[in-house]
Amino acid sequence: MADLTTDFVGIKSPNPFWLASAPPTDKEYNVRRAFEAGWGGVVWKTLGAEGPPVVNVNGPRYGAIYGADRRLLGLNNIELITDRPLEVNLEEMANVKADYPDRALIASIMVPCEEKEWKAILPRVAETGCDGIELNFGCPHGMSERGMGSAVGQVPEYIEMVTRWCKQYYDRPVIVKLTPNITDIRYPARAAHNGGADAVSLINTVSSITSVNLDTMSPEPSIDGQGSHGGYCGPAVKPIALNMVAEIARDPETRGLPISGIGGVTTWRDAAEFLALGAGNVQVCTAAMTYGFRVVQEMASGLSQWMDEKGITSVDEVVGRATPNVTDWQFLNLNYIAKAKINEDLCIKCGRCYAACEDTSHQAIAMSEDRTFSVIDEECVACNLCVNVCPVEECITMEKMPNGATDPRTGKVVDDTYSNWTSHPNNPAATAAE
Amino acid sequence: MANSRLTPGVVAQRLGDQDYSRNFADKDPLLDTHEAAVAADRCYFCHDAPCVTACPTDIDIPMFIREIQTGNPQAAARTILEQNILGGMCARVCPTEQLCEEKCVREVAEGKPVEIGRLQRYATDTLMSADVHPFTRGAATGKKVAVVGAGPAGLSAAHRLAMKGHDVVIFDAREKPGGLNEYGIATYKTADNFAQREVDWLMQIGGITIETGKALGGDLTLDGLRGDYDAVFLAIGLAGVNALRAEGEEKTHVTDAVDFIAALRQAGDFGSVPVGRDVVVIGGGMTAVDAAVQSKLLGAEHVTMVYRRGRDAMSASEYEQDHAASKGVRIITGAAPLRLHGNGAVAEIEFAYTEAGPDGLTLTDNTFRLKADQVFKAIGQTLDGVPAGLELTGRKISVTGAGRTSLTGVWAGGDCAAGGDDLTVTAVAEGRDAAEDIHATLMGG
Numbered sequence: 067m068a069d070l071t072t073d074f075v076g077i078k079s080p081n082p083f084w085l086a087s088a089p090p091t092d093k094e095y096n097v098r099r100a101f102e103a104g105w106g107g108v109v110w111k112t113l114g115a116e117g118p119p120v121v122n123v124n125g126p127r128y129g130a131i132y133g134a135d136r137r138l139l140g141l142n143n144i145e146l147i148t149d150r151p152l153e154v155n156l157e158e159m160a161n162v163k164a165d166y167p168d169r170a171l172i173a174s175i176m177v178p179c180e181e182k183e184w185k186a187i188l189p190r191v192a193e194t195g196c197d198g199i200e201l202n203f204g205c206p207h208g209m210s211e212r213g214m215g216s217a218v219g220q221v222p223e224y225i226e227m228v229t230r231w232c233k234q235y236y237d238r239p240v241i242v243k244l245t246p247n248i249t250d251i252r253y254p255a256r257a258a259h260n261g262g263a264d265a266v267s268l269i270n271t272v273s274s275i276t277s278v279n280l281d282t283m284s285p286e287p288s289i290d291g292q293g294s295h296g297g298y299c300g301p302a303v304k305p306i307a308l309n310m311v312a313e314i315a316r317d318p319e320t321r322g323l324p325i326s327g328i329g330g331v332t333t334w335r336d337a338a339e340f341l342a343l344g345a346g347n348v349q350v351c352t353a354a355m356t357y358g359f360r361v362v363q364e365m366a367s368g369l370s371q372w373m374d375e376k377g378i379t380s381v382d383e384v385v386g387r388a389t390p391n392v393t394d395w396q397f398l399n400l401n402y403i404a405k406a407k408i409n410e411d412l413c414i415k416c417g418r419c420y421a422a423c424e425d426t427s428h429q430a431i432a433m434s435e436d437r438t439f440s441v442i443d444e445e446c447v448a449c450n451l452c453v454n455v456c457p458v459e460e461c462i463t464m465e466k467m468p469n470g471a472t473d474p475r476t477g478k479v480v481d482d483t484y485s486n487w488t489s490h491p492n493n494p495a496a497t498a499a500e
Numbered sequence: 501m502a503n504s505r506l507t508p509g510v511v512a513q514r515l516g517d518q519d520y521s522r523n524f525a526d527k528d529p530l531l532d533t534h535e536a537a538v539a540a541d542r543c544y545f546c547h548d549a550p551c552v553t554a555c556p557t558d559i560d561i562p563m564f565i566r567e568i569q570t571g572n573p574q575a576a577a578r579t580i581l582e583q584n585i586l587g588g589m590c591a592r593v594c595p596t597e598q599l600c601e602e603k604c605v606r607e608v609a610e611g612k613p614v615e616i617g618r619l620q621r622y623a624t625d626t627l628m629s630a631d632v633h634p635f636t637r638g639a640a641t642g643k644k645v646a647v648v649g650a651g652p653a654g655l656s657a658a659h660r661l662a663m664k665g666h667d668v669v670i671f672d673a674r675e676k677p678g679g680l681n682e683y684g685i686a687t688y689k690t691a692d693n694f695a696q697r698e699v700d701w702l703m704q705i706g707g708i709t710i711e712t713g714k715a716l717g718g719d720l721t722l723d724g725l726r727g728d729y730d731a732v733f734l735a736i737g738l739a740g741v742n743a744l745r746a747e748g749e750e751k752t753h754v755t756d757a758v759d760f761i762a763a764l765r766q767a768g769d770f771g772s773v774p775v776g777r778d779v780v781v782i783g784g785g786m787t788a789v790d791a792a793v794q795s796k797l798l799g800a801e802h803v804t805m806v807y808r809r810g811r812d813a814m815s816a817s818e819y820e821q822d823h824a825a826s827k828g829v830r831i832i833t834g835a836a837p838l839r840l841h842g843n844g845a846v847a848e849i850e851f852a853y854t855e856a857g858p859d860g861l862t863l864t865d866n867t868f869r870l871k872a873d874q875v876f877k878a879i880g881q882t883l884d885g886v887p888a889g890l891e892l893t894g895r896k897i898s899v900t901g902a903g904r905t906s907l908t909g910v911w912a913g914g915d916c917a918a919g920g921d922d923l924t925v926t927a928v929a930e931g932r933d934a935a936e937d938i939h940a941t942l943m944g945g
Contacts, residue, residue: 135538416547417547
C-alpha cells in the first residue's frame, strides 16, 4: 500500500486527510475520536478572542439539499465559531496534541481586524504546541456581520494586513482560509501570498439559502419563523472548490503556493482530484458529519490503492498532476472531434438520452420501435449531455474521431493538428496560425 | 378451534382466530411515507416509458411516481385515476410482474423493478383515505345509459359516463356491486372491505344508480333496456363455469373454485368456512392459485394444484406460483383428472400424465392418485346468459372498435367481450374506452 504520509508546509501527518475547522472539531472528545478513526490532522473549530464567547442560535443550525434516496448533497449552516471559552479550547488542544504528536493539529482563529487582538491570541495558541494556524477569513454568516470571517476575506488588503501580523507574531506555518463568496479567487489568494502566508486553504462555505418552508414561508433552517443565509458545503460545492483551487495553482502570481483543498471531499476520488489540481492535502467536514469519522478509512484505502495502481509512491507526486491541463477556453483544441457512442449491451433502454437530446440538445439520438437508441453522427456535436443523464456508467461514451476521417456533421476531414480559437477564422482578433 | 389441520373431511375451525387474522391480513401492506419515498426515488422517469406501454390503462407511471417523489401523492393519485378509476384495486390485484414491472428498465438492468404497484396503492390509498374524489360531473346531457354488470368494466364505464354528464343505472345480479373485485379475488389481496369502499368512493361522482339483484333474463331484457335507455353497456362477465368432464365429478365436495372464493370473501368469520384436510385444485390460473392458497390459509393440511399443461403455459404468473409455493401449495403440472373416487363424498382423485403432441394434449398411461376430501375446479369460466341477437366470437360477445357489439346502441366490455386477457385492468380500460365511444356517439348524433 502506498505511503500516504504528507508534509504540508512542514507539517507532517500520516495521511493528507484533515478534518476542517467546523462542528466536528469543536471539542477534545470529538477530536480524539477523529484521530482514533484515522484522520491525519484536525483544524480545530475556530477560536475567537478572549472574553465572553459567542453565542449560537438555539434552534436549527443546518439546512440540507438531497439527492435520490435522501442522500445528502449539500448542507448549510448558521453556526458561529466556537461558543466555548478560549482557555478551555486551548487546554484541550494542548492535551490532544500531547497525546497525538504524529497528527497535525491546526488552530483556526478569527478575531477582529486589529493588530492587538492578533498579537494577544497568537502566543497563547502557540503554547498549545499546535502545528500551525489557519486564519478564518471565510465564514459567510453571522461573524461577517461583525467585520470578521468573509468580511475580511472579501477585502484583499485586509487579508494581506492580517497575514502579515500573524507572520510577525507567530513562528509556525500560517494558512489563510479563503471565502468563495468573491468574484475572482486569485485576488484574495495573491493578497495572502503577498502577506507572507505559508499556504491558503479553500474553499470556506458558500452563502446560501437551502430551502423555503412553503407552509411558514420561512427560509430553512428556520429560527422562529425566520432564516438567515448560511454557509453551503458538501458534495454540491466540490466543482466550485476544484475550480478555485486550480485557478490559484495555475496563476503565475501564486503558482507554487501550497493549497489545502476543501469543499465537498467525500471519497478518496474527490481527494485525489483536489490533489491533482494542486492541493497539498485536503480538509473534510460534511462527509464526516454525514457518515461519521470512519469514512476516512475508505479515503485512505482508496487513495492508496489508486496510487499503487498508478505506480505513485508518495502523495507529493500526485499534487498538481492535472494542473497543467487546466487552461483557458481559448486554448482548447477545436480540431478535437468526438461523437457519442451508445453501448447497446449496457443500455437499459430508459430513453433519457433520447429525451435530453431531442428536447434540449441537437436531435442526435435515434430511437427505434424496439427502443434501440443510436447516435446520429450527422447531428452529434459531442455535447456530453447523453453521457451525463445516462443512469448506467460507461454505457454512453465520447469517442474521438480518428485523423483523416470525415465528420459527417460538418463534412470536414478530421485533422489531428492542434488548433484553437486564437487562430480561428471566425475570431475577429485571430492571429495567424503558426 | 374445534378442529385441527389433521381433522379428516371438510370442516370449519381448523385454526385459531389469531391464525385466521394473520393469514388473511393484507398481503402487501401499504407503503409508509418513507418506504414510498425510497421506492419512488428508484424511478428513472424514462422517455416513452416501457412500463406505460405495458399498462392496459396507459397510466403515466413515471409522472405519478415523480409526483410521489415530490411529496404530492394526491396529485399522483389523480394521474392514475384519470386513466384507471379503479387504480386502487388494480394496485392490489394487477399482475404487475407481467405488466408494468416486467418492463421496468430496472427489472431489465438489475432484476429489481421499481415497485410500481405498491407505489400506485400508496398514491390511491392516500387520496381515498383523505376522502377526496378528484373528479366532477360535467353538465347534464339528459342521456341515460344502462350498464349491466357492476364489475370493473361496468364501474369504469359508469364513472366515465357520469363524468360526461350522462345518467347511469347499473344493474347487477349479485347482492353487492363490485363483480369479481367483490366476489372473485383472494381475501388477502383486498383486505378491509376495499372493494366496497372503492365502489362507495367511485359513486361520489354522482349520477350513478346501482340496482343489485337484477340480472338479464326475467324482467330485465336487453330489448327493454334498449328501449328505455339511450345506450347499453354489457359487462356481464363470465358467469358460467367449465365442467371437468371427469368421471365422478358430481361427488360431494367437488365444487367450483369461484364459489369457494366468493363464499370466503363474504364470510364474516373465516373460521366458519369449511375446508378439507386434503384439498386438490384443478387448474393453472389465478382462480386456481387463489383457491389453493386460501385453502392452505384456512388450515388444510395438504393442498395440491394440478394443471394439465406445463408450467410455462399456466396463466398464473411465476410470482403467483411462487407465492402459492411459499404458502405450502404443491404444484403438479402435466397431469389431467381421469376420475374421482369416493363413496358419496370424494376421497381420491386419479390423474393421468399428459403429453403434448402435434394433435394437442394426450393422456398417457401413466397415472397417479391424490388423496382428496375436497376438490376445487378452476378450469375457466364461460359466458352465460347472453341475450339473443348478439353475435359471438368464439364463446364471447363480438366487439369492434371500443366495444361496439353487433347491435346498435349496445356496447360490451370486460371478460364477456371478445379479445382482452381477462384482467381487471383490461376490463377497466375497456369500460373507459366504451364509455368514451358511447359519449361520442350520443353527443355526436
